[in-house]
Amino acid sequence: MARFEYLEAHTVRQALSMYRRHAPNVRYVAGSTDFLIRSRMGNWNPEYVVNIQHIPALQRTSFSRRNGLRLGALTTVQTLQDHESVQTHYPALAAAAASFAGVQVRNLATVGGNICNASPAGDTLPALLAFNAQCLSTGPEQGEQRSTALDEFFTGPGRTVLEPGELLTEIRLPRPEPNTGSLYIKHSPRGAMDIATVGVASAVTLAADRRTCKDVRIGLGAVAPTPIRAYAAEGILRGNEITPESLAACAEEARNTASPIDDVRGSAVYRKEIVGVLTLRTLERAVEMARDGTMAFETQRRLAVQAAF
Numbered sequence: 001m002a003r004f005e006y007l008e009a010h011t012v013r014q015a016l017s018m019y020r021r022h023a024p025n026v027r028y029v030a031g032s033t034d035f036l037i038r039s040r041m042g043n044w045n046p047e048y049v050v051n052i053q054h055i056p057a058l059q060r061t062s063f064s065r066r067n068g069l070r071l072g073a074l075t076t077v078q079t080l081q082d083h084e085s086v087q088t089h090y091p092a093l094a095a096a097a098a099s100f101a102g103v104q105v106r107n108l109a110t111v112g113g114n115i116c117n118a119s120p121a122g123d124t125l126p127a128l129l130a131f132n133a134q135c136l137s138t139g140p141e142q143g144e145q146r147s148t149a150l151d152e153f154f155t156g157p158g159r160t161v162l163e164p165g166e167l168l169t170e171i172r173l174p175r176p177e178p179n180t181g182s183l184y185i186k187h188s189p190r191g192a193m194d195i196a197t198v199g200v201a202s203a204v205t206l207a208a209d210r211r212t213c214k215d216v217r218i219g220l221g222a223v224a225p226t227p228i229r230a231y232a233a234e235g236i237l238r239g240n241e242i243t244p245e246s247l248a249a250c251a252e253e254a255r256n257t258a259s260p261i262d263d264v265r266g267s268a269v270y271r272k273e274i275v276g277v278l279t280l281r282t283l284e285r286a287v288e289m290a291r292d293g294t295m296a297f298e299t300q301r302r303l304a305v306q307a308a309f
């Protein structure tokens, strides 16, 4: 691991000014769970490391029925798993957090780090896409805040729209709609401590008749260069009656949307098949939840990780 100068910021302003002073070879770190691996492998060799973990403004998490969920970028994955409002109103996100690594990593890893690392297989990302997340960030020059839909945030594997030195500060999820259910399922060769071979999150909102799909959003992970929304599949279900046939057609379209690669975790053909299976499974469960109220979190946690063997 190459040597670097370590700096600690206690406000957003301080972090941005540290970046400006030492640019360009500076890297922010939050939980450092990606940073340690990448720097030990020699992939990341910054001259300066700015630790943002002690910035209180980035640690706040709040929920209101009017404004929805606001997650400071430093919200840990363990907090996402345990947060009552996340479990109740955004269950796919709590399930994604429960499927994530082991407890030690979950306590360090942050949602902001998961987003900025921009891995196609990042576990929180399909669920955040399914909830229409918005990312607030602040650039180092003007200190101006901008908001980017998560859907437009990723530009390639490991790449985002963030400019050099720009800090992700907050993630906003719109308020939950009534009659909504959601679930994330991660498929991986092992049941624990592995990244996703495929991850699918579906959120379904039913109309007042409880038979028509008012809205649906499907996020797919590990099956394209970035996490993606399955828009064409959503279009098949939105506004139409929910039947076994319409759910199956939607899942089939999600399967067609995926453009995975072959790697050690699974072939492209296999991954596409799994997208179809998991989309159908998450949709069916989400519809059940939307009709019957929330599913017990323990059940969701059990469903969230589906090992191949």
Ligand SMILES: Cc1cc2nc3c(=O)[nH]c(=O)nc-3n(C[C@H](O)[C@H](O)[C@H](O)COP(=O)(O)OP(=O)(O)OC[C@H]3O[C@@H](n4cnc5c(N)ncnc54)[C@H](O)[C@@H]3O)c2cc1C
Pocket: 027, 028, 029, 030, 031, 032, 033, 034, 035, 036, 037, 052, 073, 074, 099, 100, 101, 102, 105, 108, 109, 110, 111, 112, 113, 114, 115, 116, 117, 121, 122, 123, 124, 166, 167, 168, 169, 193, 194, 195, 196
């Ligand atoms: C053993 C192990 C198991 C893992 N298992 C999983 C898993 O199951 N699922 C999964 O998705 N990931 C997994 N990961 C990857 C990692 O834990 C996650 O990507 C995590 O969310 C990263 O968060 P962090 O705070 O540790 O990021 P860091 O390592 O601190 O930073 C990651 C990157 O994001 C940038 N960054 C961080 N925060 C900000 C910010 N606010 N603004 C701008 N840039 C920022 C950093 O500069 C860096 O480039 C695992 C990692 C390990 C070591």
